[in-house]
Amino acid sequence: MPSGAYFFPNGFLWGTATAAHQVEGENTNNNWSAWEERPGRIAYDQRSGRACDWWGGRWKEDFDRAAETNQNAHRMSIEWSRVQPGPDVWDESALDYYREIVRGLVSRGLRPMITLHHFTDPLWLVERGAWEIDDTPGLFEGFVRKVVSALQEYVTDWITINEPNVYVYGGYLGGGFPPGKNDQGAAFRVMRNMLLGHARAYRVIHNLQRSARVCFALHYRGFRPASSWFFLDDVVANTLSQQFNMSFINTLVNGKFNFMLKSQYMPEVIGTQDFIGLNYYTLDLVRFNLFNPREAFSKRYFPADAELSDSAFIANVPEALMSAIKWLRRFNLPIIITENGLDDADDHLRPRYLLEHIHQLWRAVNANWQIKGYIHWTLVDNFEWERGWTQRFGLWGLEVETQARIRRISVDVYQAICSINGISSETVAQYCPELLPKLFPG
Numbered sequence: 001m002p003s004g005a006y007f008f009p010n011g012f013l014w015g016t017a018t019a020a021h022q023v024e025g026e027n028t029n030n031n032w033s034a035w036e037e038r039p040g041r042i043a044y045d046q047r048s049g050r051a052c053d054w055w056g057g058r059w060k061e062d063f064d065r066a067a068e069t070n071q072n073a074h075r076m077s078i079e080w081s082r083v084q085p086g087p088d089v090w091d092e093s094a095l096d097y098y099r100e101i102v103r104g105l106v107s108r109g110l111r112p113m114i115t116l117h118h119f120t121d122p123l124w125l126v127e128r129g130a131w132e133i134d135d136t137p138g139l140f141e142g143f144v145r146k147v148v149s150a151l152q153e154y155v156t157d158w159i160t161i162n163e164p165n166v167y168v169y170g171g172y173l174g175g176g177f178p179p180g181k182n183d184q185g186a187a188f189r190v191m192r193n194m195l196l197g198h199a200r201a202y203r204v205i206h207n208l209q210r211s212a213r214v215c216f217a218l219h220y221r222g223f224r225p226a227s228s229w230f231f232l233d234d235v236v237a238n239t240l241s242q243q244f245n246m247s248f249i250n251t252l253v254n255g256k257f258n259f260m261l262k263s264q265y266m267p268e269v270i271g272t273q274d275f276i277g278l279n280y281y282t283l284d285l286v287r288f289n290l291f292n293p294r295e296a297f298s299k300r301y302f303p304a305d306a307e308l309s310d311s312a313f314i315a316n317v318p319e320a321l322m323s324a325i326k327w328l329r330r331f332n333l334p335i336i337i338t339e340n341g342l343d344d345a346d347d348h349l350r351p352r353y354l355l356e357h358i359h360q361l362w363r364a365v366n367a368n369w370q371i372k373g374y375i376h377w378t379l380v381d382n383f384e385w386e387r388g389w390t391q392r393f394g395l396w397g398l399e400v401e402t403q404a405r406i407r408r409i410s411v412d413v414y415q416a417i418c419s420i421n422g423i424s425s426e427t428v429a430q431y432c433p434e435l436l437p438k439l440f441p442g
């Protein structure tokens with residue numbers, strides 16, 4: 001067997017990502033807690049409840065786990081409704097607690113990366129119309145100013161908004177997120193206001209902190225034509241990619257916001273990103289639906305030979321991570337993978353998924369492309385939005401009732417990678433020998 005290793009550059013970031021509502025527990029003042037109370041909105045009407053009990057202090061033991069297994073970074077989010085529970089109310093004790101948590105990262109050698117908006121909005125903002133109204137970018141700026149002032153001693157990597165496209169498709173184009181609308185006009189307004197909110201956040205962060213590095217997190221989904229010879233499949237793939245993957249980030253470069261058959265010139269958002277946060281999970285094959293023109297663009301399925309996650313939510317297609325990175329190179333900015341992972345309760349597929357995706361990442365690094373880190377979703381099983389507790393994305397499992405953490409084999413795989421800053425043939429031989437011919441051909 002040939003032996004060797006694929007090493008990453010010094011200082012490469014290895015970590016996991018979480019989001020406040022998914023791990024903290026006892027969040028009762030935001031759009032998702034209200035959504036959870038409505039029957040039929042969440043799988044089996046499950047609730048986030050105590051979640052992973054981070055607000056109760058269990059972040060300490062989970063950060064210990066991350067640090068002890070050689071991770072050196074962690075991405076987490078700040079819950080707006082805790083810091084600003086009412087339009088004119090700031091909760092300094094919540095901010096103090098976030099300072100303690102972030103200090104907890106730094107003291108364990110975990111570099112903090114802070115997300116300022118990860119799907120949740122305070123209820124008072126929802127009552128005003130959330131991101132549909134034009135005041136919201138300014139209100140968000142106020143929240144960002146407050147948080148950055150409080151945390152800038154410890155943090156320089158900031159993610160303004162997580163996956164604006166998922167927020168918009170989920171909430172405003174029928175995707176099962178609150179507020180449960182299906183309204184293209186509202187979707188356009190929300191996306192536009194998120195662009196403005198992002199740009200205002202970018203500026204206020206840089207005004208407060210010159211060394212800051214700011215991005216939004218782009219959810220990039222691969223769309224590949226089902227038949228390469230059928231041009232209409234190509235049209236579908238390009239249109240979906242343009243709408244879902246590209247509309248937000250392109251606007252940050254050229255100011256031309258095109259979405260849902262509408263357009264607007266937004267010069268004020270140009271140039272407001274210092275790096276790219278890429279969330280990549282999976283790819284769809286798409287086919288033009290000849291028989292049902294009203295649903296011409298909605299035929300999507302996973303490649304027949306791809307391995308699927310537990311709930312068939314994610315197909316393991318690592319090459320599409322490379323395609324995403326190739327496409328992103330045009331922006332000429334450093335890239336950090338800010339999410340990547342799958343739901344796999346018994347951990348039969350995750351080790352392979354991890355190794356294959358990180359191997360693709362290494363290929364990009366080896367071509368001298370500016371890849372700065374890999375942040376896996378997620379550290380410990382947590383509340384998966386409208387899918388509740390039915391999906392298990394953690395390196396560690398969670399028994400929700402008892403709060404017990406269960407170490408999965410993937411912890412060892414990821415530790416082996418983080419500890420040598422690369423993938424060795426020994427690691428592959430030990431955990432996924434079937435990958436040896438592909439990763440270390442003789």
Ligand code: FCB
Nearest residue numbers: 019162163166377384393
């Ligand atoms: C992403 C979300 C994250 C988590 C993963 C599985 O779209 O950003 O909160 O739900 O999917």
